[in-house]
Amino acid sequence: MLRLLQIEFIKLWNNRASKVLITSYFLLLTSIALVAAIKFDIGPVKFHLAEIGIFNFPYIWHFNTFITAFFKLFLAIVIVSMMANEYSNKTIKQNLIDGLSKKEFILSKFLTVISFALVSTVFLFIVSLTLGLFYSDYNEWSIILSDLEFVLAFFMKLVGFFSFCLFLGILVKRSAFALGFLFIWQVLEGIIRGLIRWKLFDKDTTEIIMGFFPLQSMFNLIKEPFTRLEAVQTVADQVGEQIALNYQVHWYEVLIVMAWTAIFIYSSYALLKKRDL
Structure with missing residues (x-):
C-alpha cells in the first residue's frame, strides 16, 4: 500500500497545478483562524467575532467542520485532474504495462482519497483545538472532547465526496467535464427535490x-451550526421563537455515505476493468 501511495504522491508532486491547489486548500483551512481577528466598531457598538462564542468548546467542532467542508472543491479539482492526467499522459496504460493491476490502480487512487481526507481532518482538528484553547470560555477536557463526532463526520464527508470525484474523473476522463458533471448533478438533486415536494410528499x-x-447525504452529515449558536438562541427566545433542531451526527447518515463511497469505488473499478486502455 505504501508503494501505491508513493507512486501517486510522486505524480502529484511533479504536477505544478496540483501543488498550487493543495497548498491553497490548506492555507484556506488555516485562514479560519483569521476569523478570530475580525473586529469593528460602529459608534458605541464594538463587535469581536471571537467573543460571540463561535470558538467555544464544543461548538467549535461543529462550526469549523461545517465551514471548512466548503473548501473541499480545491481537492476535488486535484482528484479529477489526477485522473484526467492519467488518460491524457497515458500514464495509466504505462502503469498497467509495468505490472500494476487495474485493482491496484484503483486502490492507489482510493488510498490517495483517504490520505487527503485524513490529513485534512487532522489538520482541521489541530487548528480548531488551538483556536478553542485560546478563545473558548470552557476549557475542561470533558467539554473539549465532546462533540468530536463532527470531526469523524467531516472525514467521512470528504471520503465520500472525493470518491464521487474519482468516479467522475474515470467516467468522463476530462477534468473540466467531470467538474461540470458534478455541478449538473448538484442542480439535478435540487430539481428532484422540488418535484418530489411539489407533486408527491410533504417537506419532512x-x-x-x-x-x-x-x-445531499454528504451534506446531511454536518447540519448548519448557525442556529445552534448561543447568541442566536438568545435572540430567538427574546422574540418568542423556538429553535428546536437536531444537530447531531446520526449513524444511519454515516452508513448512507459509506454505502455511496463503496458504490463509487466499485463503479470506478468496474469502469476501468471494462475499458480497453
Whole structure:
C-alpha cells in the first residue's frame, strides 16, 4: 500500500497545478483562524467575532467542520485532474504495462482519497483545538472532547465526496467535464427535490428521500451550526421563537455515505476493468 501511495504522491508532486491547489486548500483551512481577528466598531457598538462564542468548546467542532467542508472543491479539482492526467499522459496504460493491476490502480487512487481526507481532518482538528484553547470560555477536557463526532463526520464527508470525484474523473476522463458533471448533478438533486415536494410528499418526507441521494447525504452529515449558536438562541427566545433542531451526527447518515463511497469505488473499478486502455 505504501508503494501505491508513493507512486501517486510522486505524480502529484511533479504536477505544478496540483501543488498550487493543495497548498491553497490548506492555507484556506488555516485562514479560519483569521476569523478570530475580525473586529469593528460602529459608534458605541464594538463587535469581536471571537467573543460571540463561535470558538467555544464544543461548538467549535461543529462550526469549523461545517465551514471548512466548503473548501473541499480545491481537492476535488486535484482528484479529477489526477485522473484526467492519467488518460491524457497515458500514464495509466504505462502503469498497467509495468505490472500494476487495474485493482491496484484503483486502490492507489482510493488510498490517495483517504490520505487527503485524513490529513485534512487532522489538520482541521489541530487548528480548531488551538483556536478553542485560546478563545473558548470552557476549557475542561470533558467539554473539549465532546462533540468530536463532527470531526469523524467531516472525514467521512470528504471520503465520500472525493470518491464521487474519482468516479467522475474515470467516467468522463476530462477534468473540466467531470467538474461540470458534478455541478449538473448538484442542480439535478435540487430539481428532484422540488418535484418530489411539489407533486408527491410533504417537506419532512421529501427530506428523508433526498437523504439517500449522494450529495445531499454528504451534506446531511454536518447540519448548519448557525442556529445552534448561543447568541442566536438568545435572540430567538427574546422574540418568542423556538429553535428546536437536531444537530447531531446520526449513524444511519454515516452508513448512507459509506454505502455511496463503496458504490463509487466499485463503479470506478468496474469502469476501468471494462475499458480497453
